[in-house]
Amino acid sequence: MISRVLTYSDKINLPPNVLKLFGSNIIMSDLKSNKVSKLYEDIKRAKISLQGKKYDILRKNAVEDSEQFWEQQAKNLVWFKYWDRTLTWDPPFAKWFAGGSLNASVNCIDRHMDSQFKNKAAIIWQGENEETRTITYYQLFKHVNIFANALKSLGVKKGDRVIIYLPMVPEVVIAMLACARIGATHIVVFSGFSAKALADRANDSESKVIITADGGYRRGKIIELKKIVDESTLSIPSLEKVIVLKRASNDIKMTNMDVWWHEIVQNEQQYCKPEILASTHPLFILYTSGTTGKPKGVLHSTGGYLTHLYATTKLVFDFRSTDIFFCTADVGWITGHSYVVYGPLMHGITEIMYEGTPDYPTTDRYWAVVEKHGATILYTTPTALRMYIKFGDNTPKSFDLSSLRLLGTVGEPINPDVWQWYFETIGKGNCPIVDTWWQTETGGIMLSTCTGIDDTIPMKPGSASFPVPGVDMAIVDEHGEVVDANKKGYLMVKKPWPGMLMTLWRNDNAYQDLYWNKFKGMYYTGDYALMDEDGYFWLLGRSDDVLKVAGHRLSSMELESTFVSHKAVAEAAVTGRLDQKKGESIIAFLVLRSDYPPTEELRKVLTDHVRKTIGPIAVPEGIYFVSKLPKTRSGKIMRRLLKSIANREDSIGDLTTLEDNTSVDEVKHVFNQLKNEIVE
Ligand code: PRX
Numbered sequence: 001m002i003s004r005v006l007t008y009s010d011k012i013n014l015p016p017n018v019l020k021l022f023g024s025n026i027i028m029s030d031l032k033s034n035k036v037s038k039l040y041e042d043i044k045r046a047k048i049s050l051q052g053k054k055y056d057i058l059r060k061n062a063v064e065d066s067e068q069f070w071e072q073q074a075k076n077l078v079w080f081k082y083w084d085r086t087l088t089w090d091p092p093f094a095k096w097f098a099g100g101s102l103n104a105s106v107n108c109i110d111r112h113m114d115s116q117f118k119n120k121a122a123i124i125w126q127g128e129n130e131e132t133r134t135i136t137y138y139q140l141f142k143h144v145n146i147f148a149n150a151l152k153s154l155g156v157k158k159g160d161r162v163i164i165y166l167p168m169v170p171e172v173v174i175a176m177l178a179c180a181r182i183g184a185t186h187i188v189v190f191s192g193f194s195a196k197a198l199a200d201r202a203n204d205s206e207s208k209v210i211i212t213a214d215g216g217y218r219r220g221k222i223i224e225l226k227k228i229v230d231e232s233t234l235s236i237p238s239l240e241k242v243i244v245l246k247r248a249s250n251d252i253k254m255t256n257m258d259v260w261w262h263e264i265v266q267n268e269q270q271y272c273k274p275e276i277l278a279s280t281h282p283l284f285i286l287y288t289s290g291t292t293g294k295p296k297g298v299l300h301s302t303g304g305y306l307t308h309l310y311a312t313t314k315l316v317f318d319f320r321s322t323d324i325f326f327c328t329a330d331v332g333w334i335t336g337h338s339y340v341v342y343g344p345l346m347h348g349i350t351e352i353m354y355e356g357t358p359d360y361p362t363t364d365r366y367w368a369v370v371e372k373h374g375a376t377i378l379y380t381t382p383t384a385l386r387m388y389i390k391f392g393d394n395t396p397k398s399f400d401l402s403s404l405r406l407l408g409t410v411g412e413p414i415n416p417d418v419w420q421w422y423f424e425t426i427g428k429g430n431c432p433i434v435d436t437w438w439q440t441e442t443g444g445i446m447l448s449t450c451t452g453i454d455d456t457i458p459m460k461p462g463s464a465s466f467p468v469p470g471v472d473m474a475i476v477d478e479h480g481e482v483v484d485a486n487k488k489g490y491l492m493v494k495k496p497w498p499g500m501l502m503t504l505w506r507n508d509n510a511y512q513d514l515y516w517n518k519f520k521g522m523y524y525t526g527d528y529a530l531m532d533e534d535g536y537f538w539l540l541g542r543s544d545d546v547l548k549v550a551g552h553r554l555s556s557m558e559l560e561s562t563f564v565s566h567k568a569v570a571e572a573a574v575t576g577r578l579d580q581k582k583g584e585s586i587i588a589f590l591v592l593r594s595d596y597p598p599t600e601e602l603r604k605v606l607t608d609h610v611r612k613t614i615g616p617i618a619v620p621e622g623i624y625f626v627s628k629l630p631k632t633r634s635g636k637i638m639r640r641l642l643k644s645i646a647n648r649e650d651s652i653g654d655l656t657t658l659e660d661n662t663s664v665d666e667v668k669h670v671f672n673q674l675k676n677e678i679v680e
Contacts, residue, residue: 058453062469069470070096070498073311074303077102077346078111080276083303087496092516092523093503094496096304097279104283104302105148105181106274107310108345109141117321117348124324124373125170128217128356135170137348140177143170148178148272150264154209154241158183158275161207161285165189165198165225167216168355171245171261172331173341175211176284180302183275185282187297190332191216191223193615195231197295201287204297205505206238211261215248219360226252233257279303285505286334288440289555290514291526291544297505298440306342308444308499313343315468316434316445317377317406318452324403326352326375328366328384333552334440335410338499339379343444358384363391367399367426378426379408379436381551385418386581393425401426406451408434411551412583413539419461437464437539439525440553441515443499446471447537463536471497473537475529480519483530488540491529492522545639547574550582552617556639559620562613563588566606568596573629573637577621577646585621587646591628598625622646624678630671641671645678 062069071086074097084099112118122140125133135143156162162184166172172188179186187205189198202210212229215222226244230253233239244252245261254260283302287295313319325344329335344351352373358365366388370378388396407427414422414435423433437447447464459465467473474482475489483489493500500523503511518524528540542548545556556574563572571591576584590606592598603623610618630638644651651671 059466059469063467063472066470066472066495066497070307070311073470074100074307074498076310077303077306078107079303083279089496091521092512093508094304094500095280096301096307096496096498100279100303101276102279102303102306103181103183103274103277104306104342105144105177107306108177108180108342109137109144110274111346112137112348113141115348120348121350122345122348123170123173123351123353125353126355126369126373128220128360133170140170140174140345142270143174144177144181145270145272146265146268147174147261148181149268150243150261151178151184151209152182152272153264153268154243154259156182156184156209158277160184160209161187161205163187163189163198163202163205163207163210165191165193165210165212165229166245166331167191167213167218167223167225167247168330168353169213169216169245169247170353171213173345173353176331176337176341177345178272180283181272181274183277183281186284188284188286188332188337190330190615191225192218192332192617194612195228196613197615198228199232199235200295201297202232202236202239204287204294205285207236208238209241209243210236210239211243211245213245213247214252215250217248217355219357222248222250224250224252230255277302280502282502284337286337286440288334289546289553289558291546291555291557292510293555293557293561295555295558296507296510296514298501299503299505300443300499301502304498304500305443306346308497309338309343310346311470312445312448312468312499313339313347313349315450315452316436316448317379317408318450319344319347319349321348323376324350324352324374325377325379326354326366326370326373327379328354328358328381329379329410334438334443335379338444358387359391363388364395364399367396367401370401370404371399374403376403377406377408378404379410381411382409382414382418383412383550383582385409385414385422386583389418389421390581396425401428404431406434407431408436410436410438412548413541414462416461423461433459433461435462435464437527437537441501442493442497442525443501446473446493446497460532460534460536463532463538465536467537471495474522475531475537476519476522480522485531485533488528488530490518490543491525491527491537491539492519493525494522496523547576547586548584549576549579549586549617554586554614554618558614559586559588559610559618562610562618563590563606565613566609568592568602568606571629573639573642574620575639575642575646577648579621586618587622587624587642588620589624589626589629589642592625626674626677630674641674644671645675 067086080101083097088095088098118138119136121134122137123135162179164175176186189201212225214226215224242258243261281302282299285297285299290296327339434448436445438445449465472494474492474494476492477483477489515523526544528543530538547554559574560572563569569590570593573589577587579585630641
């Protein structure tokens with residue numbers, strides 16, 4: 001039986017005028033309590049006075065002459081040689097600052113060696129088990145130089161690809177900057193990914209070296225990273241060396257290919273001359289899920305990417321030399337690359353790097369870390385906040401959080417009630433909140449309130465507010481026409497921006513197809529959005545088959561191919577269910593091969609298969625065994641219908657835009673049939 005259990009906080013993160021647009025589809029019974037309307041009134045009053053008064057003119061000029069704006073921003077970096085042209089735009093390929101040369105590691109560390117930041121803490125590292133380490137800029141400089149020399153001694157050269165598969169320890173930053181120093185392109189693979197995911201990424205990028213650790217800690221247990229690497233190396237022909245950091249001291253097997261980190265750095269020189277690299281030199285590849293079955297290698301440049309980060313960290317967070325920045329992201333994701341490593345270090349900020357999860361060993365970790373190290377800015381995810389709300393207010397209230405001056409969120413929409421809790425319980429009503437929208441592909445923040453420049457802007461909880469200066473965005477309809485205020489459409493970027501991906505690794509065609517062919521001349525984000533009458537952007541979820549589970553991006557197609565790779569499964573379709581905790585959870589509809597009965601045991605086996613193939617983040621919340629998948633006449637899976645069923649809706653709602661001319665009656669019939677078939 002399927003019952004209607006969607007609640008207020010599941011779906012509603014919109015003001016009432018926006019809600020009206022969606023008709024009865026989105027109005028939940030909880031609305032009777034008038035909760036949304038009341039909340040919105042509160043919000044309208046919640047004006048926060050921010051510093052500075054320049055925003056109107058700055059944003060306007062920055063969009064009208066974005067090249068000039070970005071050129072000014074680029075001058076904040078350290079260049080060996082200035083560029084000949086700010087932007088060379090040969091759609092869809094952009095070259096930012098062509099002719100210019102620089103090095104990312106110089107911009108993060110060397111630049112501070114002659115400044116007052118030299119002996120300042122760059123990283124305050126907090127281990128899961130109360131262990132802490134502080135590394136100054138000078139010490140970081142030394143470590144990076146020595147490790148860069150060690151990489152060179154192993155034969156790593158400019159242009160080579162290096163996989164970094166490490167836990168959240170300072171060495172992950174050292175490894176990234178060392179690669180950047182010698183011009184090797186790094187590919188950080190999240191340490192929660194499986195051997196197969198690791199091997200796929202190493203093979204696609206033809207990486208020469210993997211940097212890993214014997215083990216990493218997670219929730220008190222040791223994750224045996226080296227063992228996972230051993231499993232994967234069997235199938236990576238390009239691999240020459242594996243560098244192993246001693247972290248957990250668990251038993252491992254060292255092979256001929258393996259070297260210890262502490263041994264290879266022993267006799268290296270203290271200084272490594274940085275490579276002089278073109279602005280367009282590929283700094284890193286980061287694999288992310290898309291609408292295909294295979295992760296895509298998003299390729300980022302050096303000069304453009306760093307310019308975008310230098311500018312957005314200043315504009316959005318208004319970095320000050322006294323700030324202690326706590327970004328809770330793992331370095332395995334883009335937020336970790338941009339706002340744990342490159343952005344803060346370029347500014348000479350002290351940052352907190354936290355190894356553990358928010359709730360282990362106790363349910364107070366973030367608050368304990370903020371208090372212990374005096375964090376001034378906290379940048380985290382709505383998923384983490386939702387988890388903390390569940391633990392109650394007494395925990396955060398028992399900590400001194402008065403050091404905080406600014407709060408931020410990223411990765412998924414934040415519900416207004418979660419926003420309100422963050423604002424009041426954590427920020428005590430004194431800290432503005434920046435809701436930052438961006439993607440792996442955009443490199444840095446694209447939509448956000450900018451505390452560095454905005455003055456008395458009312459913050460609207462649930463809205464990522466406006467494009468940052470220099471970024472031009474629009475919401476368009478099916479024909480690529482800009483829609484009126486309060487109308488839902490596709491979120492597009494109208495002009496190239498410096499943090500944009502250069503292409504997909506060795507796949508220019510897919511780059512063009514996926515991002516630039518939907519509407520010519522504009523970048524397709526894959527998100528739905530609308531702009532309200534005050535010009536605020538509201539994100540309305542993905543318009544493609546990408547899922548966002550606890551803020552992590554997963555592809556329905558990749559999950560489907562994983563299910564089908566198991567011998568019991570004939571066909572698979574995966575969709576998302578709104579989830580109070582994770583934002584979205586994974587629901588799979590599976591057609592089994594005839595000799596496999598649908599048992600509870602098989603459900604467990606298939607769940608385990610996904611865990612092993614992709615990693616724990618991809619574990620499904622529900623698996624439904626069905627006799628056939630609902631398809632249109634031309635054979636396309638009716639995804640909207642599956643989504644409605646996964647969300648336990650009574651009916652499929654608006655049928656006017658159903659794919660492929662399938663008749664409304666036919667769809668209703670399939671919907672009812674499938675609904676009755678499902679046993680939860
Ligand atoms: O759907 C949007 C959502 O996350 C997607 C990008 O995911 P990823 O590349 O993993 O990068 C996440 C961290 C930058 C977007 O297409 N998203 C990101 N930030 C927000 C968001 N949705 C709503 N509000 C946000 N602030």
